[in-house]
Amino acid sequence: MAIIITDECINCGACEPECPNTAIYEGADDWRYKDGTSLNGTVVLTNGEEVDADEAQEPVSDEIYYIVPDKCTECKGFHDEPQCAAVCPVDCCVPDEDVVETEDELLAKQRFMHPDG
Ligand code: SF4
Ligand code: SF4
Numbered sequence: 001m002a003i004i005i006t007d008e009c010i011n012c013g014a015c016e017p018e019c020p021n022t023a024i025y026e027g028a029d030d031w032r033y034k035d036g037t038s039l040n041g042t043v044v045l046t047n048g049e050e051v052d053a054d055e056a057q058e059p060v061s062d063e064i065y066y067i068v069p070d071k072c073t074e075c076k077g078f079h080d081e082p083q084c085a086a087v088c089p090v091d092c093c094v095p096d097e098d099v100v101e102t103e104d105e106l107l108a109k110q111r112f113m114h115p116d117g
Helices: 083-087 103-113
Strands: 003-005 042-044 050-052 093-095
Touching (some): 083 093
Antiparallel strands (some): 042 050
């Protein structure tokens, strides 16, 4: 499953540079599929949805740092544990029970975003 940031977040910013998928953004910032990945132009996501990787997407939160579920792989393919959760001083990066994915699905997402390794 993806990791989610709860409203306990104190906006310290420690997690953002640790994410290997650039899935973490500051509140109110736009996000893009292409940020920190090999994606660009029109791409078909692993869930079949077609998106423009270059297009700015609406922030998930206007107030606190947030994680884009489509870009979070729980750090699979890069690290043994979620790096955001490892550095968060208030332990507010937690599994999102509403976005459940298998390890194979997470690894497929990681390879999709980083086909060159
Ligand atoms: S678990 Fe890993 S991939 Fe997901 S948001 Fe945290 S640092 Fe990024
Ligand atoms: S490390 Fe934790 S408290 Fe700091 S910005 Fe990230 S989620 Fe918020």
